[in-house]
Amino acid sequence: MDEKPSDFTDPSKGIPQPARPQPDPQGVPGAFAQFSPSRQAPPPPPPRAGKSPVAWIALVVGLVVLGFSVFLNLILLMAVVSQGMAMSGDGANLVEKRVMGKDAQKIAMVQVQGVISRGESVLLFPAPDMVEQVRSQLKAAKKDPSVKAVILDVDSPGGTVTASDLIHKEILEFRKETGKPVVVCMEGMAASGGYYISMAADKIVAHPATITGSIGVIMQLVNYKELSGKYGLKWETFKPANAALKDVGSPTRDMTAEDRNVFQTMVEKMYDLFIKRVEEGRKGILSREQILKIANGQPYLGVEAEELKLVDRLGTLETAVDEAKKLAGMTGDPSVVRYQKLSPFASLFGMDSAAKRPELSGLEAAALAIEGKMTPKLLFLYCP
Numbered sequence: 001m002d003e004k005p006s007d008f009t010d011p012s013k014g015i016p017q018p019a020r021p022q023p024d025p026q027g028v029p030g031a032f033a034q035f036s037p038s039r040q041a042p043p044p045p046p047p048r049a050g051k052s053p054v055a056w057i058a059l060v061v062g063l064v065v066l067g068f069s070v071f072l073n074l075i076l077l078m079a080v081v082s083q084g085m086a087m088s089g090d091g092a093n094l095v096e097k098r099v100m101g102k103d104a105q106k107i108a109m110v111q112v113q114g115v116i117s118r119g120e121s122v123l124l125f126p127a128p129d130m131v132e133q134v135r136s137q138l139k140a141a142k143k144d145p146s147v148k149a150v151i152l153d154v155d156s157p158g159g160t161v162t163a164s165d166l167i168h169k170e171i172l173e174f175r176k177e178t179g180k181p182v183v184v185c186m187e188g189m190a191a192s193g194g195y196y197i198s199m200a201a202d203k204i205v206a207h208p209a210t211i212t213g214s215i216g217v218i219m220q221l222v223n224y225k226e227l228s229g230k231y232g233l234k235w236e237t238f239k240p241a242n243a244a245l246k247d248v249g250s251p252t253r254d255m256t257a258e259d260r261n262v263f264q265t266m267v268e269k270m271y272d273l274f275i276k277r278v279e280e281g282r283k284g285i286l287s288r289e290q291i292l293k294i295a296n297g298q299p300y301l302g303v304e305a306e307e308l309k310l311v312d313r314l315g316t317l318e319t320a321v322d323e324a325k326k327l328a329g330m331t332g333d334p335s336v337v338r339y340q341k342l343s344p345f346a347s348l349f350g351m352d353s354a355a356k357r358p359e360l361s362g363l364e365a366a367a368l369a370i371e372g373k374m375t376p377k378l379l380f381l382y383c384p
Contacts, residue, residue, distance in 0.1 A: 094140045094339040100321070101335040107149045107324050108141040109338040110134060115381075116159030116167065116193045130159065131166045137339045138174045148334070149324035150174070151317070152184045152201055158193025161217065161270050161378040168277065171200035181327035185320035186210040186311065191299050193380035195310070196274060199281025202327055205320040206302035206311040213310055214382040215278060216297035217270040219263055221376060223251045249376050263376065270378050285309050299382055 099109065112134060119129035141147045152171065158164065175182055184190070184198040186206040191214040198204050206212055228235065235252040248259045278291050286309050294300075294308050305311045313319060321336055 096337040097340055099336040099338050101333045103332045103334045105334040106147045107334050107336045108147045109151045109153050110137040111153045113155045116163045118163050131163050134167050135170050142178050148330055149180055149328040150182045151320050154190040154194050155187040156194035157189050157191050158381040161380055164193035164196045164380045167197045168200045183320045183324045191382035196380050199277045203323045204311040205313045205315050208302045208314050210302035211299050212305050213300040215295035217267050218379050221249050
């Protein structure tokens with residue numbers, strides 16, 4: 001009869017072996033649990049001598065981010081200061097961008113683009129302060145002895161009477177104080193106020209397809225009396241007994257003959273001012289009688305304007321440069337430079353700091369239109 005191997009005997013080799021302790025059925029370690037490899041706790045990790053590479057990398061990245069943040073804040077602060085300097089109109093914050101040419105002598109381009117305004121909204125067009133922009137560019141050209149002439153780059157439908165007249169005055173004063181010639185280069189449009197300011201220049205060059213002329217003044221008002229009555233709105237107005245015209249042009253009542261006379265007188269006086277500026281600007285070229293025949297508010301193409309002698313030549317920027325060179329007695333290939341207002345922050349990323357026209361919703365656009373119509377404004381503006 002075969003004997004079963006004992007708990008202390010290896011059946012393969014017949015060598016006595018100690019019996020292995022069995023785990024307790026209730027999960028409580030048995031007497032030999034401390035000798036069981038499966039029940040031993042993992043050894044504690046060895047102590048580290050210092051921070052891991054990951055911690056050092058995170059620290060360095062954090063310091064870099066902090067430094068960059070401080071740098072950007074400084075740049076933004078400088079940008080704010082720079083924008084504040086722009087309000088002084090001294091031209092100190094403008095930078096030059098070469099357009100063409102290579103010589104040391106320069107022809108400066110002063111840009112008049114968009115609605116001519118002192119910064120207020122004109123009808124549907126929120127506009128920057130064009131007067132300050134032109135003034136600062138002219139001052140930069142005045143201070144630079146290497147600038148021998150100026151090209152007024154006009155692409156504008158006009159704007160308010162006041163802003164147009166102020167720019168006209170700035171150009172005349174620049175010519176008088178510096179003796180530097182000014183040549184207008186008309187682009188897509190130089191109508192109404194755009195033509196008005198051109199009368200302060202020595203020469204006018206227009207593209208054949210330029211829309212120019214539109215000599216005249218306009219004032220538009222809205223009246224919503226009937227609309228108010230439809231919805232049951234009633235307006236009460238109080239004014240002194242001796243100031244019956246205090247609410248002249250009110251949109252809440254019908255316009256009287258006296259009201260119309262007030263506004264018509266204003267319009268006629270500003271129209272006479274426009275005719276006077278054209279007389280001065282086209283002296284020796286057009287008589288007052290000739291001007292009155294074509295100053296009916298009609299816009300003209302550049303080719304028509306040349307035939308009517310409203311402009312001197314047809315051409316492009318190169319044509320205007322040739323005219324400026326002749327008037328200034330320049331030879332060679334002068335550098336044509338354009339002034340730009342760039343803040344340090346915008347320069348860092350190659351962006352122009354000029355404010356962009358905000359996108360308007362339909363309701364906002366309608367509100368601006370009503371506001372512009374409600375407030376009487378004399379406009380040298382081509383607005384079909």
